[in-house]
Amino acid sequence: MPLPVLFFGTVAALDLLAVTLDLTLLEWLTKPLLAPVLLVYLWRATGTRHRLVMAGLALAAAGDVLLMLEGPVTFVVGTACFLGMQTCYISAFVGAGAVGHLKANRRVPAGYLVVWVAVNVALTHLLNPMMTVLVALYSLALVLMAVAAHVLGREAAWGGAVFVASDLLVGLGAAGIEFTGRPALVMITYSAAQFLVTDAFVRTCRGADGDRPRGSRVMLHRP
Numbered sequence: 001m002p003l004p005v006l007f008f009g010t011v012a013a014l015d016l017l018a019v020t021l022d023l024t025l026l027e028w029l030t031k032p033l034l035a036p037v038l039l040v041y042l043w044r045a046t047g048t049r050h051r052l053v054m055a056g057l058a059l060a061a062a063g064d065v066l067l068m069l070e071g072p073v074t075f076v077v078g079t080a081c082f083l084g085m086q087t088c089y090i091s092a093f094v095g096a097g098a099v100g101h102l103k104a105n106r107r108v109p110a111g112y113l114v115v116w117v118a119v120n121v122a123l124t125h126l127l128n129p130m131m132t133v134l135v136a137l138y139s140l141a142l143v144l145m146a147v148a149a150h151v152l153g154r155e156a157a158w159g160g161a162v163f164v165a166s167d168l169l170v171g172l173g174a175a176g177i178e179f180t181g182r183p184a185l186v187m188i189t190y191s192a193a194q195f196l197v198t199d200a201f202v203r204t205c206r207g208a209d210g211d212r213p214r215g216s217r218v219m220l221h222r223p
Contacts (some may be wrong), residue, residue, distance in 0.1 A: 004041035005195075011037060012191040019183045031068065034191060035061040038198045046205040052095070053201050057087030060194065079138055086141040089197060093148035093156075096204070101151040108150055112143040112164075119168060126175035135171055142167055152200045159196030166190045 011033050018026035039057040042050060059081045066078030092097075102109055120136050127135060146160030166189035169182055 001042060002045070004037055004044060007196065008034065008037045008041065012195075015183060015191070016187050018120035018140040019187050026079075028068065031187075032061060032065050035064060035194060038194055040203060042198050043131070045202040049205060050092060050201045052088045053198065056092070056177070057194075058084040059085040059088065076134065079134060083138050083141055086138070086145045087146045089143065090148050092201070093145070093151055096151050098148035098151040102147060105150065109147045112147050115164070116140060116143045119171070123171060123175050126177070131174065135174070139167065139171070149197065152204060155196050155203065156200035159193050159200060161222075162189050162196065166193055172186075 011030050015027060015030035015034065017023070018030060035057045039054050039061075042054060042057070048054070063078045063081030064083065066074045066081060069078075116139055120132075120139060123135060124132050142164055146164050148159075149156040149160035166186055169186045169189065172178075173186075175183060
């Protein structure tokens with residue numbers, strides 16, 4: 001197991017412990033490291049071939065820090081960082097041939113579109129107008145990323161789906177819907193999604209993604 005992966009697993013476990021036990025200092029020491037550790041993993045394995053994914057991870061690190069701060073301004077800016085992250089991931093998947101792949105698999109975007117509409121309609125009555133627009137824009141980028149991720153096979157597709165689940169849990173919290181274990185579930189799904197997406201790009205350069213759908217293409221010379 002590569003050292004960055006082992007380190008990421010350790011940091012993710014400690015961050016989960018911090019969230020579960022409400023250990024603020026430990027959370028500040030661990031959560032900001034999650035995305036940077038994955039960035040190092042991607043860089044060590046692929047060099048600069050996937051610069052867009054690396055940029056997305058850098059934006060995720062900034063978003064993680066901002067969303068730990070209190071206040072509407074940091075929430076909006078932090079969400080904007082994650083919107084930038086999703087845009088980077090979408091661009092990377094498009095560079096890998098997502099558009100052509102999805103033309104032959106239209107049920108995937110159709111399914112995600114139904115989920116996007118249903119969730120946003122449900123949350124409209126629970127959020128203020130500004131939050132409704134912000135959530136709609138971000139969630140649209142989120143589902144586009146999840147759809148595009150299918151071009152790299154099952155691992156990336158699962159990463160996209162788990163990302164949707166994670167941010168749905170975040171959205172429920174923003175709407176005031178709280179339940180036992182929600183913060184822990186957010187971190188479990190977030191950490192898993194980031195790893196699955198990053199590792200899928202690592203595997204493209206190693207030629208190890210044996211479950212990649214036939215007909216998909218991966219441009220190793222592009223980010």
